Amino acid sequence: MEPRAYASLTLANLRMLLRNPVASFSLVVVLLGLLGFLKVISGQPVHVRVAVVAAGGGSEEAAALVQAIHRQPAFDVTDLSAPEADRRLRQGQLDLVVTVPAGVGAPDASGRPVPVALPVRYRAGSPGESAVPTLRGVVEDFNERVLHEAPPVSLDASGVRTQSTGLIDVLLPGVIAFNIIGGALMLAAGMFAGYKSSGVLRRLKATGISPSTFVLAHATSAFALGMVQTAAIVIASVLLFDVHLDLPSLIVLVALGYLVFQALGLAISGWIRDPQRATGVSQAVAFPLIFVALLSSALPDSISGVTRYLPISFVTDGLRQLGQGATLATIAPDVLWLAAWGAVLLVAAGRVFRWD
Amino acid sequence: MQRETVVGVGDLHKSYGQVHAVRGISFEVAAGEVFGLLGPNGAGKTTTLEILEGMLPADRGTVTVAGIDVAREPARVRRLVGISLQSTSFFERLTLRELLRLFADLYGRPARAERLLERVGLAELAGRRVKTLSGGEQQRFAVAVALVNDPPLLFLDEPTTGLDPQARRSLWELVRFLRLEGRAVVLTTHYMDEAQELCDRVAIMDAGTILALDTPARLVQQLLATGFRREVAVQPADLEDVFLQLTGRQLTEAR
Numbered sequence: 001m002e003p004r005a006y007a008s009l010t011l012a013n014l015r016m017l018l019r020n021p022v023a024s025f026s027l028v029v030v031l032l033g034l035l036g037f038l039k040v041i042s043g044q045p046v047h048v049r050v051a052v053v054a055a056g057g058g059s060e061e062a063a064a065l066v067q068a069i070h071r072q073p074a075f076d077v078t079d080l081s082a083p084e085a086d087r088r089l090r091q092g093q094l095d096l097v098v099t100v101p102a103g104v105g106a107p108d109a110s111g112r113p114v115p116v117a118l119p120v121r122y123r124a125g126s127p128g129e130s131a132v133p134t135l136r137g138v139v140e141d142f143n144e145r146v147l148h149e150a151p152p153v154s155l156d157a158s159g160v161r162t163q164s165t166g167l168i169d170v171l172l173p174g175v176i177a178f179n180i181i182g183g184a185l186m187l188a189a190g191m192f193a194g195y196k197s198s199g200v201l202r203r204l205k206a207t208g209i210s211p212s213t214f215v216l217a218h219a220t221s222a223f224a225l226g227m228v229q230t231a232a233i234v235i236a237s238v239l240l241f242d243v244h245l246d247l248p249s250l251i252v253l254v255a256l257g258y259l260v261f262q263a264l265g266l267a268i269s270g271w272i273r274d275p276q277r278a279t280g281v282s283q284a285v286a287f288p289l290i291f292v293a294l295l296s297s298a299l300p301d302s303i304s305g306v307t308r309y310l311p312i313s314f315v316t317d318g319l320r321q322l323g324q325g326a327t328l329a330t331i332a333p334d335v336l337w338l339a340a341w342g343a344v345l346l347v348a349a350g351r352v353f354r355w356d
Numbered sequence: 357m358q359r360e361t362v363v364g365v366g367d368l369h370k371s372y373g374q375v376h377a378v379r380g381i382s383f384e385v386a387a388g389e390v391f392g393l394l395g396p397n398g399a400g401k402t403t404t405l406e407i408l409e410g411m412l413p414a415d416r417g418t419v420t421v422a423g424i425d426v427a428r429e430p431a432r433v434r435r436l437v438g439i440s441l442q443s444t445s446f447f448e449r450l451t452l453r454e455l456l457r458l459f460a461d462l463y464g465r466p467a468r469a470e471r472l473l474e475r476v477g478l479a480e481l482a483g484r485r486v487k488t489l490s491g492g493e494q495q496r497f498a499v500a501v502a503l504v505n506d507p508p509l510l511f512l513d514e515p516t517t518g519l520d521p522q523a524r525r526s527l528w529e530l531v532r533f534l535r536l537e538g539r540a541v542v543l544t545t546h547y548m549d550e551a552q553e554l555c556d557r558v559a560i561m562d563a564g565t566i567l568a569l570d571t572p573a574r575l576v577q578q579l580l581a582t583g584f585r586r587e588v589a590v591q592p593a594d595l596e597d598v599f600l601q602l603t604g605r606q607l608t609e610a611r
Contacts, residue, residue, distance in 0.1 A: 004464055008461030016447055203444055206411060208410075
């Protein structure tokens with residue numbers, strides 16, 4: 001390999017990629033938008049639209065119960081009359097209606113509070129249905145604090161921080177893999193085929209440089225751009241979702257991913273000379289891989305038993321493990337499989353490479 | 357004094373499937389000589405040139421360039437010579453200056469971008485991209501790229517095809533200048549006037565064979581010796597001269 005030619009070609013490629021921002025950055029912008037959208041939808045608290053019907057004014061205890069319901073952060077509470085609450089519930093404008101009778105807290109002859117049942121109606125299948133236990137908790141708390149009636153059995157629940165399995169943990173590996181496929185396979189296949197059909201490769205051949213110099217320079221520049229794109233995705237994920245990934249392992253995995261899919265793109269462009277056909281074939285190969293990358297955890301065993309050996313599965317599996325705190329040693333099988341795929345595809349790409 | 361031979365071709369053959377494109381041709385090119393391969397489309401000119409350049413393997417025969425066996429070391433030959441292909445494309449998003457610097461690095465030669473552009477009359481367009489140049493400017497730039505490695509021998513494949521008369525004359529001047537510098541040039545063309553203007557010797561090809569090989573003047577003499585006389589009287593000027601006289605001056609003044 002000629003070092004000076006390699007360095008100059010790499011810089012020239014980077015310059016050209018940066019001068020074509022639509023081709024170089026549109027995919028990563030879309031993926032960053034997807035992460036932002038994911039943040040918006042996953043960060044939105046679910047508010048239950050609740051109406052409180054305070055029947056007949058009521059006692060101090062009844063007022064205290066109404067206030068307790070108002071203080072529940074998951075509830076968006078409105079005080080309404082019974083007919084209005086009923087109308088809105090039927091029209092789907094409310095999820096739940098709770099009626100607080102006037103006699104709440106009134107003592108019986110022995111001085112103990114008279115048992116009262118709060119009528120609660122909710123729209124079946126709405127957030128109101130799942131809000132009933134929360135409302136029950138409000139009432140139990142009220143019983144204990146206001147009426148000094150401790151239930152014989154109660155829950156003492158507390159949250160524990162565990163390995164996250166939220167939407168971001170499922171989607172982030174797919175998003176990074178999507179970017180690798182777009183930036184390595186599809187871009188490489190289209191670009192090489194375009195260079196070939198326009199005669200650029202023939203002109204480079206006329207200089208006597210070796211194919212390996214040209215291919216390595218292209219791979220290096222595409223990888224550099226890909227790392228910038230991946231860094232943008234990872235930084236956005238850290239800022240938006242507090243994701244933690246082992247950086248050296250991430251770099252190894254993404255680098256191998258780029259190697260494998262660039263080699264695949266190069267093989268396609270070597271095999272098919274026409275740039276439009278090459279782009280079509282690369283898309284036909286890429287889209288099922290993207291599907292596997294994004295939905296691998298949802299695939300049935302019969303399909304995942306086959307797709308798990310695809311190179312993209314090793315990328316997403318490794319990334320998913322990194323999201324759960326794995327290190328390079330843990331993901332070694334994925335790394336080795338990717339390296340094997342890379343070696344096979346590089347040999348194939350080298351065999352079908354043609355300057356013209 | 358006998359000049360050094362820079363290109364030697366012996367019994368060269370090349371076929372594409374059933375089509376026998378080159379049929380056993382032989383010739384030599386001396387250092388500092390402008391040698392033309394003439395012929396109609398499909399005569400085998402470009403195939404011959406690409407074999408000499410090391411861009412295409414021959415089926416049979418021997419080709420040496422600067423003493424190097426092209427069949428054995430095609431890449432070494434390509435690094436030594438200057439090549440302007442019939443249809444040349446460059447990276448679209450690089451400027452002329454950047455392209456010349458890139459090609460200099462590919463050859464491992466010092467970058468002389470400004471000097472080369474000045475030499476081909478494109479110094480003012482150094483910051484432009486190739487796609488924005490006219491056809492003539494693109495051909496001159498292709499020659500500039502072919503000169504990046506300071507070659508003693510250049511191959512120019514139909515350098516003036518598709519150019520207007522003014523651009524053609526401009527390129528002719530460039531080729532004459534290259535000859536003055538002592539470089540050998542092998543070019544293909546199907547314009548006889550171009551060959552007569554530029555070439556020290558020409559090989560007239562048709563259907564893969566060389567029909568005649570000599571200096572233009574001697575080839576004309578040989579024809580006249582057969583009793584040939586042109587039927588139409590030669591005009592002292594033609595429409596091309598009128599065009600050049602009119603547009604050439606105007607364009608020159610506009611610059």
